[in-house]
Amino acid sequence: MSKHTGQNIAFWIFRLLGLIVVGILLWILGFIIWNGIGVIDWEFLTEAPTDGMTGGGIFPAIVGTCCLILGSMIVAFPIGVMSAIYTTEYAGNGRVVRFIRIMTDNLGGIPSIIFGLFGMSLFVNTLGWGDSILAGSFTLGLLVLPLVIRTTEEALKAIPDSFRTGSLALGATKLQTIRRVVLPMAFPNIVTGLILSIGRVSGETAPILFTVAAYFLPKLPTGIFDQVMALPYHLYVIATSGTDLESARPIAYGTALVLIVIVLIMNILASILRRYFGKKVKTN
Template identity: 80%
Template sequence: MNKKLSQRIAFMIFRILGLMVVGILFWILGFIVYNGIGVISWEFIFSAPTNGMTSGGIFPAIVGTLCLVVGSMIFAFPLGIMSAIYTNEYAGNSWVVRFIRIMTNNLASIPSIVFGLFGMALFVNTLGFGDSILAGSLTLGLLVLPLVIRTTEEALKAVPNSYRTGSLALGATKLQTIRKVVLPAAFPNITTGLILSIGRVSGETAPILFTAAAYFLPKLPSGIFDQVMALPYHLYVIVTSGTDIEASRPMAYGTALVLIFIVLLMNILAMFIRRFFNKKLKTN
């Protein structure tokens, strides 16, 4: 009797906790969507901030974030994929691979502000890039490298070994096998890494604080050595240190909504691709 009752109570609590976590997500999302949706308009998306960032739009910040995303992907994506190909296809299961995996895990666990410090020391000061798209992109690229490597490795692992042995048996070299058989099969899953990285990069603030982000710029960037505004930093600025924090509140809600939209869209997209193609690989 008592056993059953305590079980029922415990399970009820777990169920409530489960609901609570979902509730928290919807609370945060609902809060931002509810307050931000009224702000969104063509003008908000496609014009620059005016009146000390209390009105106008966020176009320069969107462009800036786009530049940083593209820049960091150009750097991290090829490098990450090559690294994953090496560990998964070439290195076997030696201590080298174990070492590399540990290092990748460690890199992933370093806080983003430390990447910011490092980017400032190396790219901004030592290499003399200054606060620029280039410095910011390299810093962000390094930050998402472990994510790219991990998703690519998983994608490569999901390719059945029979694909490889089949291709090798037909006389293809190892590189040909990878290029013509393994990579095409793994490609959809590899793109989830790209998409997740885009989501991650567009939301990061701490790494670009001192490497790329500008408080306010009326102009759009014209080259890779220009400073840019960026969505997450813009949100931080108008929430904490804008010229008139109260007046720029609606702008903040709008910016948060755009930011969250981009980030969650990427996450959801990646989830669907993974689900869809994993089924396909299995049924093959």
């Protein structure tokens, strides 16, 4: 009997721990939503900051983050997908692939501030792009590269080999097989990876600190060599170093909420895609 008492106690503790983790998440989300929801209105989303960033909206930061998402995806997505195609379809299973995989994993493990240093040294200073959307996009693009590669690899691996051999048996070349059979089938899952990467990029602060982010810049960017404001950096700035922290708090809550909503939407979108297309492949 006593061994079951021990088991019961242990299992209740585990359930409690599970609850605590969910509780922490709800606490954070709830806190931001509760305090931020009142701030969000049309003006907040469409106007530039005013009054030393204690009033107005966050429109330039939203535009800036969109620019960075677009730019970094242009940098990372094509090359990431190509790299994944190489490792899953061409490279076999030898030393080279294992080496590449270790490198990809290690790149994924490098802290984001290092990417900031690297981006500043290479793109901003050495290549002379200055603080610009271009430099920021490349920095963020390299940061999410491992994520793009890994999700694409998984998407490609999920396609059964029978489709490949079938296509090859019909006389298609390897490239044709990849283009006409493998990629279309893996497409939804690759898009899922893209969405997750967008979620990641939109929240990163450290890599853009020294490569693109502007403290305050009410006008919108006109080219890829312009600086922009960005949501995460804006939140950092108004939470820590504004002229009047207390009166900037509502703006900070609003900005945090917008950031969280972006991440939430991306996560939900990804899981919907995964579920929907995951079923579809199975029934085929």
